[in-house]
Amino acid sequence: MNKLLHISASPRGPRSESLAIAATFLDELRAIRPDVTVEHWDLWDGTLPEFGPPAAAAKMAIFGGADPEGDEATAWRAARDTFERFDFADHYLFTVPMWNASVPYILKQLIDVISQPGMIFGFDPSTGYTGLLQNKRAAVIYTGAVYGPDRGPGFGNDFQQPYFEDWLRWAGVDDIRSIEFRPNLATADPEPGRRAAHLRATEVARGFLSPGEPTLLAG
Template sequence: MGRLLHISASPRDEASESLRIAQVFTDTYRETHPGDEVEHWDLWDGSLPDFAVGAKAKMTVFGGGEPQGAEGAAWAAARRTFERFDAADRLLFSVPMWNASVPYVLKQFVDVVSQPGWIFTVDPATGYGHQLAGRGKRVAVVYTSAVWGPPLGPEFGSDFQSTFFNDWLRWTGLTDISEIRFHPTLTGDYEEARRTADAQASGIAKGF
């Protein structure tokens, strides 16, 4: 039995296009993968740990030490977050564009789970090692925006949303990435963009 984990970064509930498109994906996935488990992780639900003390613990680990006390508790909380993420063999992220990039709660998730020995290793000669590579995990990402769109010039903003997040995924070793796009822009055909995104989501979910 497989496991699909939907990690959502929008707090807008029914008003969110990224969540709506992700629902199309998960509905199709449930229909076509009836034996698989599907879980939704709302990053706004308070489950992400604060990482101020965790950042100190990270440097303790880098130095070859074992975090103790408050650092140890923060490190354990980060580890639990990573294990929830790592337990899925199929990952769906719904990511709205905020100020040309991703919502800060998604960056918090990235910073919490991106730890030495879990996500990456570092070698002075060869650079980073990608710890999630070669494990058969697949990723789908729903990218949405309202103003910026691929055909528009820089006066309508820039895409640091998918460029940042896709780069992070590949850095972890997750390279099997499917994108679902919804960028209707201010003057585009909103309903047509919706139909296209829904068809993408459904089509990818069937073979995911």
């Protein structure tokens, strides 16, 4: 249980607040668990397949108990290869900036590609969905420069964290530990919130590969 996949939905590289917080998390994690294997997956690296008409047809063929053929089979293999890259990990770290009140489209693309029957979920006509990602844990770093829970509706709404955590739970991941940095860059000094987010990342990392809640730092 020592393989961690860091999935980044931020395209901002060294200017990314979420990636900087992720670096703090990973530095602490490696310091206390040098046996951990970390793989980084930049969703902007061009490796995500599209999920278009052939893939959608393949999905419906699978639902109907048939085997996809031709272009549909090729699209289905691409989706399965992507899922297997995702599923190899014991646990996950996600960096998720807020885009237009929700998640970046590249993260939604990953979700749409891998959320397939027999991969992420099972389905029973009587009882509905069952998440197949069992015994996995996720740490999620949420950032945003305008929205904040203490601000009025003029600063937007949060369809980022509720959407993403609903998907994780639907997929079977119930152990979710969140880290948030949501400064109002127009009017406030972001530094206190930045320090708090990095401290929270350290706290979460300290207990992340152990059962139960992460150990809290004093002070």
